[in-house]
Amino acid sequence: MHRPIAAPIILIFALPAFGQTYIPPEPGAVARPVADKLAETVSARDFGAHGDGVTDDTGALNTAIEAARTANHSLFIPAGNYLIRGLTITGGIDIYGEGAPLNSVLTYTGSGTALRLENAGGRLRNLNIASTGNAAAGIEIVTASELYLDHIEVGGGPRTKFATGVRLTESGAVTLEHYVSSWNDTGVLLDRGKSASAHIVIQSSNFFEQSAAAIQIRQATEVYIEKNWMEAFQTGVLLDNQDAIVCANSIFVRNNSMVSIKPDSLALKVNGSNPSNGIYTYNFQFEGNKIIKSSGSYNVELRYRSAAPDSIARFGFRNNIFSGASSAAVFGDSPLIRTYSENDMTDPFGPSIPVFSDGLSATSIRSGLLQLGSTPESGDCGERTRGSILYQAGAAGSKDNLKICVKNASDTYGWVAIY
Secondary structure, X not given: OOOOOOOOOOOOOOOOHHHOEEOOOOOOOOOEEHHHHHOOEEEHHHHOOOOEEEEEOHHHHHHHHHXXXXXXXXXXXOOEEEEEOOEEEEEEEEEEEOOOOOOEEEEEOOOOEEEEEEEEEEEEEEEEEEEOOOEEEEEEEXXXXXXXXXXXXXXXXXXXXXXXXXEEEOOEEEEEEOOEEEOOOEEEXXXXXXXXXXXXXXXXXXXXXXXXXXXXXXXXXXXXXEOOEEEOOOEEEEEOOOOOOOOEEEEEEEOOEEEEOOOOOEEEEEEOOOOOOOOOEEEEEEEOOEEEEOOOOEEEEEEOEOOEOOOEEEEEEEOOEEEOOOOEEEEEOOOOOOEEEEOOEEOOOOOOOOOEOOOOOEOOOOOOOEEEOOOOOHHXXXXXXXXXXXXXXXXXXXXXXXXXXXXXXXXXXXXXXXX
């Protein structure tokens, strides 16, 4: 009888990574240790993050974020659904997921803020942030500087939305590009703080189904809102200060498409009608925008603070196309609101409406163009507005009035009647 021969035992010893080399496939590349290559980017999976939509990945992601920040490396979050109870990020960052489409999802299970960036700078990109209910904010940015958010989606549907997509306070040099806010109550909120946020850029982004406002400004200076698509909003851009001394200075809303079917929606609203809250908004340019609405009296409303009639000043409208309003494109509740206009028009294929309502003074800053509305204050005629023309339509049985702003030999300015 033959006894079976035992199978040989083969032992395999793994070589340490530092003993191996990596050669990139590109021509001219040189070999270097694999360990150096692997250390260039930190992956969330290296720290135990699962991304399976079941496991709480908060601790693993916090550890990964801190490790990447300390080592001054980028953090990669692979495709998956990562459940979180909230993350706080400080310092310089470069965090990115897989896209497009955005396959790296952070699903917030709490009721506060999903992702808080405090004293942070750097870049956040290719991430989808959702909630499991009506949480407060998707991203909160506080005292940040030199921060760039690119290809970030917040919300996504009625069951995954936030009250605010991105809330930003006391920050400077922050850019949101290719940002998508869908179904959140407010897409971006520039909130009040100890100081105003400054040099904020919101461009090439998509705002869909915002029940309150696509962009709300309570306190900010030097804000650029450009080349965005806003659809199905109650208000496109809302200025509402909540007791800030200065609500908004140097705001530029340019080349946006604003389309809404919500009843009485507005592309722009300046809400300073509460006498206890000064609105103090000035140096505002609304230019090159296309506005479409389904119903309502106006496309734009400017309401001033009754205790400070000069609190809305130096508003410029230029080369906009307004449509869908039944009464006028722009409404202002006081002729003391200083608003300038040039080349604005209403949809030539729609019903004919005036660009400016009768209660709003709109003076051209260029010589030879028209001023509409009530008789201007003496301060409206000066070196900056010399040569501008005032036209006032006469009532039935009365002649029209035509005046021009000129300087006399004593170097003082005033309106001179032409007719």
